[in-house]
Amino acid sequence: MGSNSSNMNHIPDGQQLLQDTGFSAAQIIRLYERFEFLDKDNTGHLRPEDLETVPDLDMNPIGARIIGAFFPPGKETLDFGSFVRILAHFLPADSNRTRAGAQQEPANSTTGKLRFAFQLYDQDRDGKISRDELLQVLRSMLGLQVTEEQLQCIAERAIQEADADKDDAISFDEFRKSLEKVDIDHKMSIRFLR
Amino acid sequence: MTSRRGSHSPAGFGKSLPERGLLLLVLLVLLEGSVLPLGAAGSPDTSHHTKAGNSAGNGTGNVTHKKAFPVLSLDYHHIQTPFEISLWVLLASLMKLGFHLIPRLSGIVPESCLLIVVGLMVGGLIKLAGEEVPPVLDSQFFFLCLLPPIILDAGYFLPIRPFMENLGTILIFAVIGTLWNAFFIGGLLYAVCQIQPANPSNLHQLELLPCLLFGSIVSAVDPVAVLAVFEEIHINELLHILVFGESLLNDAVTVVLYHLFEEFSEVGTVTVLDCVLGIISFLVVACGGVLVGAIYGILAAFTSRFTSHTRVIEPLFVFVYSYMAYLSAEMFHLSGIMALIACGAVMRPYVEANISHKSHTTIKYFLKMWSSVSETLIFIFLGVATVDGKHDWNWTFVTVTVILCLVARVIGVVGLTYMINKFRIVKLTTKDQFIIAYGGLRGAIAFSLGFLLKKELFPLREMFLTAIITVIFFTVFVQGMTIKPLVELLAVKKKQEAKRSINEEIHTQFLDHLLTGIEDICGHYGHHHWKDKLNRFNKKYVKKCLIAGERSKEPQLIAFYHKLEMKQAIELVESGGGVKMPSAMPSTVSMQNIQPKKPPLAKPVERALPQLPKGREEEIRKILRSNLQRTRQRLRSYNRHTLVADPYEDGLGDLLIKKQKMIELEKKIKDMNNYLTVPAAPPDSPTMCRARLASDPQAYHTKSVSDSVPAIQVDLASPQSPDSVNMMDEFRRAGQQQQQQEDQGLTMRPPSRPGEAGGARDPQKLTRCLSDPGPSADEEEDEPFLEEAKGD
Numbered sequence: 001m002g003s004n005s006s007n008m009n010h011i012p013d014g015q016q017l018l019q020d021t022g023f024s025a026a027q028i029i030r031l032y033e034r035f036e037f038l039d040k041d042n043t044g045h046l047r048p049e050d051l052e053t054v055p056d057l058d059m060n061p062i063g064a065r066i067i068g069a070f071f072p073p074g075k076e077t078l079d080f081g082s083f084v085r086i087l088a089h090f091l092p093a094d095s096n097r098t099r100a101g102a103q104q105e106p107a108n109s110t111t112g113k114l115r116f117a118f119q120l121y122d123q124d125r126d127g128k129i130s131r132d133e134l135l136q137v138l139r140s141m142l143g144l145q146v147t148e149e150q151l152q153c154i155a156e157r158a159i160q161e162a163d164a165d166k167d168d169a170i171s172f173d174e175f176r177k178s179l180e181k182v183d184i185d186h187k188m189s190i191r192f193l194r
Numbered sequence: 195m196t197s198r199r200g201s202h203s204p205a206g207f208g209k210s211l212p213e214r215g216l217l218l219l220v221l222l223v224l225l226e227g228s229v230l231p232l233g234a235a236g237s238p239d240t241s242h243h244t245k246a247g248n249s250a251g252n253g254t255g256n257v258t259h260k261k262a263f264p265v266l267s268l269d270y271h272h273i274q275t276p277f278e279i280s281l282w283v284l285l286a287s288l289m290k291l292g293f294h295l296i297p298r299l300s301g302i303v304p305e306s307c308l309l310i311v312v313g314l315m316v317g318g319l320i321k322l323a324g325e326e327v328p329p330v331l332d333s334q335f336f337f338l339c340l341l342p343p344i345i346l347d348a349g350y351f352l353p354i355r356p357f358m359e360n361l362g363t364i365l366i367f368a369v370i371g372t373l374w375n376a377f378f379i380g381g382l383l384y385a386v387c388q389i390q391p392a393n394p395s396n397l398h399q400l401e402l403l404p405c406l407l408f409g410s411i412v413s414a415v416d417p418v419a420v421l422a423v424f425e426e427i428h429i430n431e432l433l434h435i436l437v438f439g440e441s442l443l444n445d446a447v448t449v450v451l452y453h454l455f456e457e458f459s460e461v462g463t464v465t466v467l468d469c470v471l472g473i474i475s476f477l478v479v480a481c482g483g484v485l486v487g488a489i490y491g492i493l494a495a496f497t498s499r500f501t502s503h504t505r506v507i508e509p510l511f512v513f514v515y516s517y518m519a520y521l522s523a524e525m526f527h528l529s530g531i532m533a534l535i536a537c538g539a540v541m542r543p544y545v546e547a548n549i550s551h552k553s554h555t556t557i558k559y560f561l562k563m564w565s566s567v568s569e570t571l572i573f574i575f576l577g578v579a580t581v582d583g584k585h586d587w588n589w590t591f592v593t594v595t596v597i598l599c600l601v602a603r604v605i606g607v608v609g610l611t612y613m614i615n616k617f618r619i620v621k622l623t624t625k626d627q628f629i630i631a632y633g634g635l636r637g638a639i640a641f642s643l644g645f646l647l648k649k650e651l652f653p654l655r656e657m658f659l660t661a662i663i664t665v666i667f668f669t670v671f672v673q674g675m676t677i678k679p680l681v682e683l684l685a686v687k688k689k690q691e692a693k694r695s696i697n698e699e700i701h702t703q704f705l706d707h708l709l710t711g712i713e714d715i716c717g718h719y720g721h722h723h724w725k726d727k728l729n730r731f732n733k734k735y736v737k738k739c740l741i742a743g744e745r746s747k748e749p750q751l752i753a754f755y756h757k758l759e760m761k762q763a764i765e766l767v768e769s770g771g772g773v774k775m776p777s778a779m780p781s782t783v784s785m786q787n788i789q790p791k792k793p794p795l796a797k798p799v800e801r802a803l804p805q806l807p808k809g810r811e812e813e814i815r816k817i818l819r820s821n822l823q824r825t826r827q828r829l830r831s832y833n834r835h836t837l838v839a840d841p842y843e844d845g846l847g848d849l850l851i852k853k854q855k856m857i858e859l860e861k862k863i864k865d866m867n868n869y870l871t872v873p874a875a876p877p878d879s880p881t882m883c884r885a886r887l888a889s890d891p892q893a894y895h896t897k898s899v900s901d902s903v904p905a906i907q908v909d910l911a912s913p914q915s916p917d918s919v920n921m922m923d924e925f926r927r928a929g930q931q932q933q934q935q936e937d938q939g940l941t942m943r944p945p946s947r948p949g950e951a952g953g954a955r956d957p958q959k960l961t962r963c964l965s966d967p968g969p970s971a972d973e974e975e976d977e978p979f980l981e982e983a984k985g986d
Binding site for chain 1: 359617619620690694695696697698700701702703704705707708709710711712713714715716717718720721722723726730749751752755758759
């Protein structure tokens with residue numbers, strides 16, 4: 001304990017992060033090590049280029065989107081606190097410790113996780129996944145292997161299935177509903193090594 | 195149990211004429227089965243004479259005086275063995291039929307119990323007839339003929355994803371759990387056997403090693419029993435895969451322990467070296483089994499790449515390669531079960547991409563059929579062998595065994611779960627643990643292994659067998675019967691039966707990529723990372739080798755989407771007859787795009803698509819989209835008893851009526867279309883009438899969906915489900931056939947008047963690729979369309 005708290009001292013907002021997210025001290029320290037590793041020029045901030053150096057991320061069809069999720073529009077740099085807060089979405093939900101002053105919706109609850117995923121689809125942040133946005137996602141996932149018409153069909157069908165209020169777009173609730181059979185907690189959790 | 199049964203069986207039970215007839219038939223078969231050995235024993239022992247036409251009383255030396263030429267004679271020995279085998283199989287099948295006709299019984303008592311009881315009765319009958327009971331559960335026969343179909347069926351349709359995700363847990367339960375069980379039971383039994391100093395019974399001569407051997411035989415959870423019981427209770431996928439996976443993987447442990455203790459029982463002592471060798475042997479057995487299976491699986495996949503010209507023998511390859519994998523593994527004393535599972539699981543994705551959908555259906559049905567018959571036979575034989583065996587009932591031994599089995603299982607599961615939960619993301623709750631512990635059923639494998647013991651080495655063999663049978667009976671009857679009410683009582687999560695939607699598929703893939711990306715950012719090489727690597731490797735190298743043609747490049751999402759569309763298209767065409775879906779236009783466009791290499795003439799399905807101006811097209815799409823909105827997802831449970839829960843059978847009547855309304859809607863659309871001068875035929879076209887008559891009049895109620903909007907029921911197949919239909923090749927074949935022969939197959943003309951511009955619509959042609967929906971639907975629905983074609 002003692003060594004942990006002394007290590008935490010040089011982590012910016014360390015105590016605050018312990019409280020806000022569900023991470024344990026050991027996990028935060030490890031994440032900080034990773035952060036420093038990624039931060040090649042030691043500025044204490046990450047830039048998109050730093051994240052792009054992560055191997056395998058360029059082979060990921062939605063790699064650019066994921067990097068974009070870390071850098072909301074307008075922000076060019078990422079400090080450690082934001083880094084951790086975003087990663088907190090992927091904690092398993094039952095590691096929630098009751099904290100005094102917790103927000104109403106912890107980031108790693110099912111809703112929090114789904115909202116994060118939703119925002120990855122919904123690039124223009126209008127609260128809905130329009131057909132174009134869905135098409136973009138499909139295009140990036142399926143790449144050059146399919147024709148445009150096929151993509152259109154799939155997008156068309158997906159929207160038909162999910163769209164309950166017939167506004168030709170998928171809202172967050174519709175998104176959540178279409179995934180109700182999937183165990184989100186299991187699917188969107190990473191076992192952060194202690 | 196089976197929803198379909200409810201609609202077919204009459205209200206009363208057993209008293210209607212056909213059912214009485216059936217019961218009579220069953221009795222006759224039973225009598226015949228028991229009388230014939232009598233007849234056979236009566237005739238002298240001339241089993242190998244093949245002189246045709248000789249009467250039973252042969253063998254009067256070499257003096258041949260001329261007898262009258264026998265016109266009719268009885269020569270039972272000639273056909274004895276196959277006849278008896280067929281008789282048993284027939285009996286098993288009739289029993290199965292019988293159970294499903296008795297409505298209440300099969301809801302309360304699991305089928306396995308009933309079958310054992312039947313076996314007991316048959317054994318009793320045979321014994322009463324004074325005959326010697328045939329040694330039906332002969333280990334050779336069991337392990338080489340009865341067990342493989344069940345395991346292959348399980349392995350081929352194993353849901354890979356949940357299996358892999360829970361592999362760690364399953365392995366721990368299988369390996370460590372079984373070891374714990376074996377040593378706990380064996381050790382404590384030995385202790386108990388030694389503790390009666392007052393009246394030394396023959397228990398005292400029981401050494402430690404035979405006890406341990408007995409423990410290892412009786413501790414293994416049996417896949418046959420687990421399958422039989424769990425299929426009826428429909429618990430959620432996680433628990434099912436945990437218990438079932440454990441029962442499959444503990445075969446390796448059982449094999450090693452069995453051989454180990456058997457070897458050492460001869461010697462009498464065990465050294466440390468032996469233990470180390472044992473551990474190495476375990477690794478060899480397990481990994482070797484999997485390797486053998488994987489090799490055969492890849493061979494099978496590779497072979498299936500070239501079968502495009504000989505579709506008929508495709509299923510044969512699957513079966514033969516799998517069986518050879520099993521036999522090869524058994525040859526080296528590796529784990530045959532694991533080989534079989536590995537073979538089925540490895541070959542499935544590639545084989546399914548290569549074979550025609552008819553072959554796919556064939557494989558599915560044959561596997562179900564064989565495994566069903568096998569399972570039935572196993573349980574019946576268990577009953578027969580119980581009656582037959584020479585039993586040595588020892589109260590102490592048997593009761594202690596049963597109690598120890600239960601206790602060991604509970605302690606094992608609880609302890610292991612405590613350890614496992616530290617590493618799992620989704621923890622196992624107490625309810626889960628209870629079900630896992632309670633679901634540890636023993637079955638025929640334990641009995642067969644006991645049967646294999648040599649009497650010389652194990653003087654207490656009969657006692658062992660009695661105890662094993664008691665444990666089996668206890669678990670199957672008591673646990674098997676009570677697990678269903680307990681599941682209800684504890685409100686354990688049931689299986690979610692709906693099929694996947696395309697949204698789910700898209701989002702699941704998206705989330706996979708997302709998680710992989712996040713893991714890469716964190717530098718954490720977890721689950722997703724390796725899965726992604728494996729997928730990429732698979733796509734880049736393996737698929738190119740093992741899948742024929744351009745299917746190798748098709749991404750999974752596209753394949754899934756096409757399956758959905760095909761199913762929908764077939765359903766629409768089948769039921770409505772001539773209703774064309776303009777919103778299907780994009781999909782026909784896409785289907786044509788699938789086959790870039792085909793000559794431009796080929797169109798997979800020639801749909802009559804009038805050329806509509808863009809604005810009209812939009813209007814039509816809007817109207818039809820509102821109809822397609824209601825994609826009702828069918829709830830189907832995959833269950834060996836119902837096999838393919840046929841989506842087309844039930845509710846087809848609904849579909850037809852709704853199609854009728856659709857046609858009315860089409861009328862309005864056609865009015866907009868200035869191609870046609872004559873309005874379309876009234877809804878009650880001959881097609882509709884005949885189709886309606888042919889279909890089941892019972893299923894003719896329409897659910898009150900909103901009245902104005904006819905709803906279309908679409909069954910969505912998931913790529914993993916056994917119901918998924920592989921339509922691709924059939925349609926391609928259809929395209930090819932179109933080129934070659936003009937007039938092949940069904941021709942469905944949309945309702946048309948003579949005055950109508952014939953050139954506006956070509957008759958729609960459909961080849962007979964509609965054979966997938968279950969056998970009865972085949973006869974019913976295809977007939978009227980055929981008649982329609984002939985009538986034209």
